[in-house]
Amino acid sequence: MLTASCTSSFVLPPAWGCWWDWAARSVYESEEGFSSRLLLRYYTQYSPGSRWDDQYSCIPLEIRIHYAPGAGGSASQMHECECLEALTEPAAHFQFKNDKLHGMSPKKSHEVLCMTEYTSRLLSTLPQLKSLRHVVDVGAGQVRLSLALEVLALDWSDVQTRGAARKDVSTQRKRRMDNPLCTAYDVTVVNDALIAEGENVAPRKNDTPENIPHENGRFQLTGTGSLTYKTINITTESLIEATDEWMSEQTRAEQKSGPTPLAFVALHACGSLTLHILRAFITSLKSDNSSKVWVPTLAIVVGCCYNLMDIKDFPLSSELSSPSLHIPTVTLTPNHLQLAAQIPSQWSRTDSALNAAKLAMKKVVWRALLEGILEQCKTAQPTVGNAPYRGVRRLGKLNDSAYTEWAIYLERAGAKLGMSLMQAGERDLRMERRLEVFHVLRCILGPVVETLILLDRHRWLEEELSGTGMDIKLVNLFDQASGSGRNIAITISPLSYQ
Numbered sequence: 001m002l003t004a005s006c007t008s009s010f011v012l013p014p015a016w017g018c019w020w021d022w023a024a025r026s027v028y029e030s031e032e033g034f035s036s037r038l039l040l041r042y043y044t045q046y047s048p049g050s051r052w053d054d055q056y057s058c059i060p061l062e063i064r065i066h067y068a069p070g071a072g073g074s075a076s077q078m079h080e081c082e083c084l085e086a087l088t089e090p091a092a093h094f095q096f097k098n099d100k101l102h103g104m105s106p107k108k109s110h111e112v113l114c115m116t117e118y119t120s121r122l123l124s125t126l127p128q129l130k131s132l133r134h135v136v137d138v139g140a141g142q143v144r145l146s147l148a149l150e151v152l153a154l155d156w157s158d159v160q161t162r163g164a165a166r167k168d169v170s171t172q173r174k175r176r177m178d179n180p181l182c183t184a185y186d187v188t189v190v191n192d193a194l195i196a197e198g199e200n201v202a203p204r205k206n207d208t209p210e211n212i213p214h215e216n217g218r219f220q221l222t223g224t225g226s227l228t229y230k231t232i233n234i235t236t237e238s239l240i241e242a243t244d245e246w247m248s249e250q251t252r253a254e255q256k257s258g259p260t261p262l263a264f265v266a267l268h269a270c271g272s273l274t275l276h277i278l279r280a281f282i283t284s285l286k287s288d289n290s291s292k293v294w295v296p297t298l299a300i301v302v303g304c305c306y307n308l309m310d311i312k313d314f315p316l317s318s319e320l321s322s323p324s325l326h327i328p329t330v331t332l333t334p335n336h337l338q339l340a341a342q343i344p345s346q347w348s349r350t351d352s353a354l355n356a357a358k359l360a361m362k363k364v365v366w367r368a369l370l371e372g373i374l375e376q377c378k379t380a381q382p383t384v385g386n387a388p389y390r391g392v393r394r395l396g397k398l399n400d401s402a403y404t405e406w407a408i409y410l411e412r413a414g415a416k417l418g419m420s421l422m423q424a425g426e427r428d429l430r431m432e433r434r435l436e437v438f439h440v441l442r443c444i445l446g447p448v449v450e451t452l453i454l455l456d457r458h459r460w461l462e463e464e465l466s467g468t469g470m471d472i473k474l475v476n477l478f479d480q481a482s483g484s485g486r487n488i489a490i491t492i493s494p495l496s497y498q
Contacts, residue, residue, distance in 0.1 A: 006372030271308030342446030
């Protein structure tokens with residue numbers, strides 16, 4: 001949509017008139033990006049009587065009404081939503097929130113510790129979970145494991161699973177001394193391997209399957225727990241199959257009869273991986289196989305990267321997928337999924353975050369401006385040196401240095417496209433300001449789209465697990481101010497009858 005705004009076929013929607021003109025005629029034209037940053041500040045920081053009131057007043061009234069702070073209603077803000085469990089004082093709930101685990105960033109430490117504490121709380125307070133000792137950690141790129149639980153770590157990357165094992169060797173002793181959470185119910189997990197925001201660890205030169213302490217994928221810790229790691233292409237079917245195989249070995253070794261309770265955990269399950277986990281839980285729980293050796297009794301899944309979702313994974317609930325007089329059929333496009341990954345409230349969290357947001361916006365806006373230029377140049381015959389051009393090229397990604405100046409951007413883009421863009425003229429600053437404001441307005445709606453996705457998943461789980469004795473919640477697990485953008489966990493646990 002942003003790109004289409006720069007083409008000749010674009011027709012300005014009447015409702016856009018107020019802000020479209022306002023953005024173009026910025027009263028602070030000498031300050032680059034002022035209007036979009038003012039709008040972002042209004043959305044994230046507005047309070048009556050602030051020193052910015054005079055400048056806020058220049059924002060069109062329609063925008064101020066519809067984009068007032070809190071008007072979006074994201075899941076992390078919906079404390080009155082019945083399905084959302086807002087942990088008491090989420091930003092300061094955990095007394096160890098500022099602790100830093102060895103080898104982890106503050107953000108990762110915060111996530112691991114919060115998820116550990118929440119899991120520990122469930123295991124220690126719900127009678128149905130007292131005997132749970134087996135966990136499948138899906139997407140385990142950099143696991144940190146307790147010394148008390150049997151864990152199967154699944155990932156698509158052998159590099160990640162081997163790196164995780166190596167780091168467990170090097171940090172075991174320090175964790176035992178420093179980690180206040182080494183309890184009987186310690187489930188410390190990190191599995192961001194599938195997402196760009198993760199902190200993947202590259203293998204050392206001498207990391208081979210032979211020199212990492214393990215035997216057939218089983219890594220024995222110094223306590224009573226263990227880690228079994230496996231690399232697979234994770235789908236609903238492969239997840240169930242891998243769990244079946246692992247639990248068959250576990251039950252033979254432990255000589256247990258009857259299905260063993262098991263938990264699925266995933267810290268930032270990318271795209272539709274979240275749905276593979278939930279479908280595996282549903283399928284296994286509802287299975288009538290009398291010889292099954294395990295049964296899922298707990299799931300704690302934090303999703304991410306909605307932009308990588310399979311578009312068919314929304315809507316899932318019959319409430320949204322079946323039209324009615326009260327609720328029309330709801331569908332999301334790839335553009336919506338891109339927006340769901342945006343968290344504009346955190347763009348200015350730190351100076352580095354703000355600089356990254358500015359660069360990201362420039363990439364989007366300049367690409368849209370380029371589309372208008374390419375339309376004007378479409379009749380020109382592109383060439384690369386003396387070689388004839390064959391077919392249309394995609395621009396793809398450019399290095400960050402290409403965005404330091406407009407002329408450099410045109411030069412780099414032209415080189416990749418096989419055509420000269422240096423005669424395109426000066427930057428259209430009026431259109432650039434419009435596009436910046438447009439981008440901010442769109443991204444502010446991102447948390448609303450994420451909330452819709454989460455509520456649909458919650459309702460779908462209620463429908464699928466009706467009558468099974470399971471309780472489904474959305475839990476505000478992490479503090480977004482720590483850098484944990486995706487902070488809502490989908491949890492499935494036995495109903496509490498206390």
